[in-house]
Amino acid sequence: MKTFLQSKLLQGIIVSNVIILIVIWLNNLFHSEKDGILIYSEFVILPLLMGVISAWFWRSLNLKSRSIIWYSILDGFLAIVLSYIFLGEGTICLIIVSPLIFAFVITGAFIGKAMFRKNNQTLNVSIVSILLVVFTVDSVSDHHYRNMVSDEIVINATPETIWKHVVSFDKIKRANTYWLFKVGMPSPMQTTVTAYRKGAGRKCIFSNGYVFDEKIVTFDINKDLTFDIIGQPKDPEIMGHIDIERGQFLLKDNGNGTTTLVGNSWYSLKVFPIWYYDLWAESITRNVHLRVMEHIKEISEQN
Amino acid sequence: MFLFIVKRLNFLKSIPLFALVFDSLIKMWMLIAKPERLDQIDEIEREVLKWKNTSVSLHKFGGTQFNYKKIEFAHIHSNGILDILFLRKIKSELMLEGKIKEHHVFKKSGWISFNVQHIEDVNYALYLLKRSYEIGSDK
Structure with a gap:
């Protein structure tokens, strides 16, 4: 247990969640959506980024696919718990959002695994840049449906x-x-x-x-x-x-x-x-x- | 389900990330229903990476892509469907062995499909991959 708490595994889960919380906080600070609108990026781009960030911490652990999936689910679950605590989301809402979060965190973790397998810095920078650009554009766009x-x-x-x-x-x-x-x-x-x-x-x-x-x-x-x-x-x-x-x-x-x-x-x-x-x-x-x-x-x- | 999406909803693959997310959903399902399949895919990947000039990457339609000198020669979807590229003459020979099928989409090409379902299928999958790899490396 002590090893787990000090491990790269846990760091990947904690750091990815902290970074995403900070991004959401900054986003709300600078581009606060009217009427509490929750945008596409918060449910797609950010979970993908979470997975990628976690994969960076896990890159040297040589994890099996089933371990990556389990740890990604744990990663997503922590994000859901933090949404409940800090964003005040309700249980039913979180049940609804959970498949989306899990699917995109897992996708991000496998994208990250591919990115960090070799020192492919061009790929890494371009993917992260694209995700950030999409997130920024989506954040400042109007959303009506x-x-x-x-x-x-x-x-x-x-x-x-x-x-x-x-x-x-x-x-x-x-x-x-x-x-x-x-x-x-x-x-x-x-x-x-x-x-x-x-x-x-x-x-x-x-x-x-x-x-x-x-x-x-x-x-x-x-x-x-x-x-x-x-x-x-x-x-x-x-x-x-x-x-x-x-x-x-x-x-x-x-x-x-x-x-x-x-x-x-x-x-x-x-x-x-x-x-x-x-x-x-x-x-x-x-x-x-x-x-x-x-x-x-x-x-x-x-x- | 996989074949239905591939055959009937093929247009969805043009949506960015759709194929990768779909493959993640397959992984989640495999984790629940057949976790050993994920280990078998890992084993195949680990073995192929031991061969000279090989690499793996994400396949654009979901799954793991196997490359020789950065050029794809096979890929495996997370449900265990392994697609490998051969010369059509060799494909015909392999078809006679009775274990492989025409590719699930490109039937008239050199691509073949082999379904990894059991641990013993891993050896045959590696045999097929090795043959395709050797054709590429002999060129």
Whole structure:
């Protein structure tokens, strides 16, 4: 154990994490992103650099591939723990980010292994320079991304029956089936309204007590309920990294006693790269939709 | 999965780092499912590096590339698929031994594929690599 603590192995893990923390701190100091946006570089370039830095410390150890992978996972795990402590990230957010961190730290470690195998200084300087240039350019660039997710279900009831449950509904008692809700991510529980008209206030209450304040902007009875989200909790979990901007329920009478209920949500994402995080955002939004819409279906069909 | 990505999603390789990250994901999977495969690849790499004028580098499509005088003559992906370049005449001879396959992408070239799955496959992999290396070093 004492040997491990004094070893190049540990130095590689500690130094890479300290350097990355300093880079993030400096980046926040000089290019502080508005609204806490987390950029592509922080999840791709920095983990790659971590791996490369660790590989520099490990270069003389002649490590087997499986050891490099295990130590890289440990390296990434420490970064995740430090993000929890110093960046105030939530557990669910860290579960989501962990595959990305592990994959890029491991990639960086093997890139580093190749770089430091021989004294290939040209390669070393050029790769590190490219990574730093990409990081700097990404840091000073604007980041905006908006998306809309739409889901629909068919309910065996008329629009008139469904409408009142769309506007507001009592507590959802059904057990969660989506795995992220099961591991602690807040799920929608209840909706209340101050009045049944355009301009009225609406509250969407989540399982942990968080409340999304909404304002009804379209109140087309039995057809269209659209509401803007005017206040949402700033939670360290995923909620802090995605802004739900607007929600909508559309009811389409199928003319055979059934109704198609469409749920739409518009959101802006504050974590990048999009190709990774939007997969999660879509999945989470879809499961919020489905939990609410299936509840509406259940109580509408009981009527 | 590997062959599906290589055949159907081949365009993804043009995304910077994609192939290397994909190979890292394969490594993670191998670490869980078949850790001995990683050791076998290490052993092959260690042995090839003993040969004169050889070097290894990262393969542009993921994995370890084997070079003779800095020119690639083979590469191995982290799932154990070893791709080696031969003259087509020698490839035909080797095909008769029944252990190798056409390259998983370039079927009509001199490239062949051999799947390292067991410890005993390491010796045959080294035999193939040595033959390709000797052709290069005889030139």
